[in-house]
Amino acid sequence: MMRRPTQLYALAALAGVLAAPVAAQLQVPGVGVPVPPVGRVLGEVTDRLDRTVDTATAITEREARRLLRLREAALDRLLRANPQAIERDSAGNLARHGELLVTGPDAASLAVLEKAGFRILSREEIEGLDIAFVRLAVPAGMSLAEAQTRAAALAPDAQIEADTLHLEAGAPIATAALPVTALAAAAAAPVEVKVGLIDGGTGASVPVAARKGFASGAPAASDHGSAVASLLRAQGLTRLWAADVYGTDPAGGSASAVAKALGWLAASGCKVVTVSLVGPRSALLEKAVIAAQGKGVVVVAAVGNDGPAAPPAYPASYSGVLAITGVDRKGRALIEAGRALHLDYAAPGAEVWAMDAAGKRKAWRGTSFATPLAAARVAAALAQESNWRAALDREARDLGTKGADATYGRGVLCESCGKKK
Structure with a gap:
């Protein structure tokens, strides 16, 4: 496979x-x-x-x-x-094959597009966020990039884009696994705030309050999603909602899937949502983030692992999202860390011990695993006081140049979290 x-x-x-x-x-x-x-x-x-x-x-x-x-x-x-599932959009980003999204569609624009051969596949709404969008099939014989350019010319007032893909921001490193019991012994005091994660599916060894799939074959247990969930559990977060945006779909992690997952988590009452995925900017997802924030949801996202010259990572770069980078166990910034249009905090992102889908505890590396540790600190701060930002700033250890900077943000959180026990 x-x-x-x-x-x-x-x-x-x-x-x-x-x-x-x-x-x-x-x-x-x-x-x-x-x-x-x-x-x-x-x-x-x-x-x-x-x-x-x-x-x-x-x-x-x-x-x-x-x-x-x-x-x-x-x-x-x-x-x-995966040529039947994925192709490049007009900007060169990977996206779902043969489909375009129209956010907040108007009848006149849709009529023009349908007349030109764009077929409506579905009319959808993001749960809890009151955001409507239409999924269009591109005309036969036309590439996604060509169709995107053509649709924009036909309906210049419509918000039309490809359903771009988001990819994970970390992976396990080869090292000996530890017994499952080691993770339970390290668990912190319970935190009652509801927390959601948007990722791959979680394994049965990592208990969550609810699971829901937003891709074909989902929910399906994944190592990456299980690791993120187990890190949250180890920090005392027991009220977890897990949204699987990958399943078994080769075009999983699409912007529409992430947006719908965010809507479900917001509607479920999650106050913090952690996203260890990176992708290009999406109008639909950005609108969903803004709507979720309007309902009091704090979105925490990884800056990715594509290095300092990579394009800005999203959703980390959306306004108001907490952008998280990673450091090693000596407080040095990960050399592969990507970037966002802003940076809020750092957290451990090397030698982070977490469970895979089979329940084995392994060492992981990447900003993917710094992000849930930072999200756990947000949840703990929310549980204690309304001004969670001030609480995080008091906790964060300032590194690099004095004050907030482009390498560590406002400082390093949760430095002892995720260590080998």
Whole structure:
């Protein structure tokens, strides 16, 4: 069975960045994006990710671009493996094959599009957020990119986009597993705030209050989703709602699936939603995020692992979303960490111990696993006081330049969380 696209993406990108020498310079020459000041290079990708060697070699623009090339190569492999399910949109992003989304559609625009051969596949509404959208099939013989351009010209006032894909922001590293009982022994005091996660499905070994699928074959247990859920459980969060946006669908993780999952979680009363996925900007998902925030939901999202020259990660880059990066156990920024249009906090993202779908406890790496740890601190702060931001700022340890910065945000949270016990 083919690996999920998210795993291909994360592992290829991580292997590329760790193969190149990286150090403490704060800017990539000519790229104009911040680079984490790590001061050391992480070693072998296979089973020694946390063995380090001293270096003073500054990252170059060539090395940053090399990471982007590796990212594109991984996406190309995914596309070639699933040509009936995935294609590129007019901006080059991966998206669901042969489908366009029209958010808040008006009858006149739809009539024009239908006359031009765009067939309505479904009329849908995002639960709890009062957002309507229409799913269109592109005309026969027309690529998604061509159809997107044509539809925009035919209905310039309509909000038309492809249903772009979101990919996971972390993966396990090769190391010995620990017994399942070790995780239960490390659990923190219970936190009663309802928390939702948007990810792959969770395994039976990680109890959740409710599960729901938003892709074909969902909910289906996944290692990544199970790891995120087990980290939340270990921090005392027992009221978990798990939304699976992947299932067994090769085009899982679409913007519409993530938006519908967010609506379900908001309608279920979740006050914090953690998202360890990254993708391009989506008008539909952005509208859903804004609507959920209007209902008091705090959305916490990973900046991804595509390196400092990668495009801004979404949903982390949407206004008001808490963007989370990762640090290793010595407080050094992950050299593969991506970027968002803003950065709020950092949390441990290397040697983070969590369960896989089979209930085995493994070490994981990536901003995917920093994000639920930060989300747990948000939930704990909400349980104690209304000004959760002030509580987090008091807790966060300031690193890097004094005050908020582009490498650590407002500081590092939950530094002892997710350690090997």
